[in-house]
Amino acid sequence: VAGDMDETRHWRVGELARQAGLTVRTLHHWEERGLLAPSERTGAGYRLYSDEDVRRLYRIAALRDLGLSLGEIREALERDGGLRAVVERQLEALDRRMEHDARLRELLVRVLESHDSADLLATVEMIRMSDRYYTPEQQAELARRREQLGPEGMEQAQRDWAELIAAMEAEREAGTDPADPRVQELARRWSELIEAFTGGDPGIRASLQRMYEEQGPEQASRGALSAELAEYVARAQSQASR
Amino acid sequence: VAGDMDETRHWRVGELARQAGLTVRTLHHWEERGLLAPSERTGAGYRLYSDEDVRRLYRIAALRDLGLSLGEIREALERDGGLRAVVERQLEALDRRMEHDARLRELLVRVLESHDSADLLATVEMIRMSDRYYTPEQQAELARRREQLGPEGMEQAQRDWAELIAAMEAEREAGTDPADPRVQELARRWSELIEAFTGGDPGIRASLQRMYEEQGPEQASRGALSAELAEYVARAQSQASR
DNA sequence: TTGCTCCTCACGTCACGTGAGGTGGC
DNA sequence: TTGCTCCTCACGTCACGTGAGGTGGC
Numbered sequence: 001v002a003g004d005m006d007e008t009r010h011w012r013v014g015e016l017a018r019q020a021g022l023t024v025r026t027l028h029h030w031e032e033r034g035l036l037a038p039s040e041r042t043g044a045g046y047r048l049y050s051d052e053d054v055r056r057l058y059r060i061a062a063l064r065d066l067g068l069s070l071g072e073i074r075e076a077l078e079r080d081g082g083l084r085a086v087v088e089r090q091l092e093a094l095d096r097r098m099e100h101d102a103r104l105r106e107l108l109v110r111v112l113e114s115h116d117s118a119d120l121l122a123t124v125e126m127i128r129m130s131d132r133y134y135t136p137e138q139q140a141e142l143a144r145r146r147e148q149l150g151p152e153g154m155e156q157a158q159r160d161w162a163e164l165i166a167a168m169e170a171e172r173e174a175g176t177d178p179a180d181p182r183v184q185e186l187a188r189r190w191s192e193l194i195e196a197f198t199g200g201d202p203g204i205r206a207s208l209q210r211m212y213e214e215q216g217p218e219q220a221s222r223g224a225l226s227a228e229l230a231e232y233v234a235r236a237q238s239q240a241s242r
Numbered sequence: 243v244a245g246d247m248d249e250t251r252h253w254r255v256g257e258l259a260r261q262a263g264l265t266v267r268t269l270h271h272w273e274e275r276g277l278l279a280p281s282e283r284t285g286a287g288y289r290l291y292s293d294e295d296v297r298r299l300y301r302i303a304a305l306r307d308l309g310l311s312l313g314e315i316r317e318a319l320e321r322d323g324g325l326r327a328v329v330e331r332q333l334e335a336l337d338r339r340m341e342h343d344a345r346l347r348e349l350l351v352r353v354l355e356s357h358d359s360a361d362l363l364a365t366v367e368m369i370r371m372s373d374r375y376y377t378p379e380q381q382a383e384l385a386r387r388r389e390q391l392g393p394e395g396m397e398q399a400q401r402d403w404a405e406l407i408a409a410m411e412a413e414r415e416a417g418t419d420p421a422d423p424r425v426q427e428l429a430r431r432w433s434e435l436i437e438a439f440t441g442g443d444p445g446i447r448a449s450l451q452r453m454y455e456e457q458g459p460e461q462a463s464r465g466a467l468s469a470e471l472a473e474y475v476a477r478a479q480s481q482a483s484r
Numbered sequence: 485t486t487g488c489t490c491c492t493c494a495c496g497t498c499a500c501g502t503g504a505g506g507t508g509g510c
Numbered sequence: 511t512t513g514c515t516c517c518t519c520a521c522g523t524c525a526c527g528t529g530a531g532g533t534g535g536c
Contacts, residue, residue, distance in 0.1 A: 014489060019457065021374050024490085029526055044534045045491055058461070062366035066353070067346060070525070083363075084354065091350045098343050101336060104309060108333045111308070112326065121325075124304035132263050215261065219300070256515060266516085271500055286508045287517055312499070 010040065010048040020057060027057075033070050035060055035077075066090060122222050129220070133211040138204050145199055157196070161224070164189055169229055178236035187236040252282065252290040262299055269299075275312050277302055277319075308332065364464050371462070375453040380446050387441055399438070403466070406431055411471055420478035429478040 017024045027047075030036045036056055038047040049057070056077075063073045063083075067090055076083040107124065114120035130139060146154060164186065171183050178187075198205040212220045217230035259266045269289075272278045278298055280289040291299070298319075305315045305325075309332055318325040349369065356362035372381060388396060406428065413425050420429075440447040454462045459472035 012489075023527080025526060025528085028492095033525085042490095042534085046489085046534075047491090058367050058370075059363055062363055062370055065370050066350060066366060087350055087353050091347070091354065094343060094347055094350065098340070098347065101340050101343070105333070105336055105340065108308060108329055108336065111329050112333065121301055121304055124308060125300050128300075128304055128307050254515075265501080267500060267502085270518095275499085284508085284516095288508080288515085289517090 009051060011050075011054060013038070013047045013049070016049050016054065016057070020061060022061065030060065030070070033074075035070060035074060067094065126222055129211065129215070133207045134204065135207070138201070138207060141199070141201060141204065157193075160193060164193065165224060165229070168233060172229060172232045178232060179239045183236050184239065187233065187239075190233060191237070251293060253292075253296060255280070255289045255291070258291050258296065258299070262303060264303065272302065272312070275316075277312060277316060309336065368464055371453065371457070371464075375449045376446065377449070380443070380449060383441070383443060383446065399435075402435060406435065407466060407471070410475060414471055414474045420474060421481045425478050426481065429475065429481075432475060433479070 011019075013024050013027055017027055027036070031038075031047075036053065038049045039053055040048040040050070042048060059077065060073055063076055064070075066087065068076065068086060072086045072090070076086045079085075107127065110123065111120045114123065130142075134142065149157065168183075168186050168190070171180075171186065176183055178184075194205075194208075198208060212230075217225040217227055253261075255266050255269055259269055269278070273280075273289075278295065280291045281295055282290040282292070284290060301319065302315055305318055306312075308329065310318065310328060314328045314332070318328045321327075349366065352365065353362045356365065372384075376384065391399065410425075410428050410432070413422070413428065418425055420426075436447075436450075440450060454472075459467040459469055
């Protein structure tokens with residue numbers, strides 16, 4: 001073993017794959033993609049990798065473990081300074097993903113904590129809706145306000161809405177004129193609760209309105225409001241300004 | 243708009259896609275995969291989605307946002323309690339990914355902080371190697387020990403090794419007999435440093451040895467040790483036991 | 485001669501994106 | 511009649527996994 005003069009040791013693909021903890025197919029694929037070709041072949045076409053090839057292989061494997069795509073790895077290996085550029089992009093993408101995952105995790109935990117699975121699906125749908133209509137800043141603002149309210153405050157708000165909706169629905173079913181003082185009082189309360197939700201932020205108000213316009217009251221309120229009731233409330237509010 | 247009796251409103255695929263923030267192709271795909279088929283078609287084959295279909299669509303979209311695959315969504319919607327099971331699996335997978343990402347992020351930051359890109363690639367390769375040969379527990383143990391050493395301790399250890407390797411290489415080049423007392427002293431020091439690294443843990447010692455056997459001294463030491471020098475040290479150590 | 489390793493296609497995966505070529509509907 | 515919407519193929523993506531069918535090598 002001592003004086004073994006194997007100046008350029010060569011590796012066959014299977015050997016090398018086993019060594020590096022990869023599959024033969026992976027090495028084939030890297031070759032197809034132009035990342036790593038063996039510097040020699042035997043007469044019968046067997047791939048022979050040199051020490052130099054092996055070093056390149058380990059570099060590629062390392063970069064792959066950093067999450068780079070094969071295209072990015074090529075870029076990193078070809079250009080000087082390419083590594084830094086590619087890794088910076090990679091880090092940014094990773095940060096975005098980690099943020100996303102953190103939010104997702106919270107969501108999943110909430111889903112698991114919830115016992116009623118219909119209710120929990122509704123929660124997810126609501127969040128999805130929010131994501132579509134509120135800007136990230138607006139969402140942060142809404143979250144801030146929710147935090148300020150605390151769990152009891154949130155429940156209180158929900159009860160307030162449930163009560164108000166029930167009262168409004170009762171008037172509508174009774175056929176009360178929207179201009180009636182009782183209904184007008186409810187409409188005023190309605191505006192107050194919306195004001196409390198938007199916190200007076202005109203952007204949030206606009207987003208909310210766009211959501212109701214585009215999705216309709218049933219979707220936007222996740223079933224809390226019927227189209228008929230929304231219509232009735234709108235009539236009462238237009239009455240108020242007369 | 244008021245008394246509109248559209249008992250079963252129908253949606254065409256484009257409309258619905260726009261509403262839901264999806265593409266038409268996505269709805270086609272969901273249909274191919276058996277997730278959501280419109281309950282009606284026009285004579286010409288136009289898809290018509292009912293309110294019921296729309297509700298199902300929103301449920302699917304919500305679950306997709308939770309990161310479920312289309313297959314998992316089917317499972318969740320078909321079986322009772324399927325949602326909980328699927329979400330639990332999802333959460334476990336997410337936790338694993340988040341842990342992985344956290345480690346990856348550290349790595350990427352270290353790569354960016356390093357100025358010599360060859361050096362940084364070596365670091366990544368070393369970590370890859372460690373992942374292959376040390377169990378998670380052993381890695382934790384090694385990390386604990388590194389932390390205990392602190393940055394100065396680490397640098398000191400690296401200097402110790404560099405010195406010892408240089409001294410050993412000098413003897414080898416000079417052709418000193420491995421049994422020579424000077425070489426024997428170096429070999430003793432060598433064993434001490436390995437002992438310091440493994441912390442006396444036999445598992446770590448075995449993993450380290452397996453790594454050197456399977457990868458060879460050059461790869462395992464990331465170029466710090468030549469095959470010849472490793473051979474020389476081995477001879478010196480076997481001499482010691484005589 | 486028998487295994488073992490290797491070779492080159494080539495299809496499958498996952499959730500759609502992106503045309504191509506053609507037809508119904510207000 | 512002119513756009514617009516819709517239809518059904520069908521290939522492409524990304525990094526390989528997984529055979530299929532056949533041949534070299536110690």
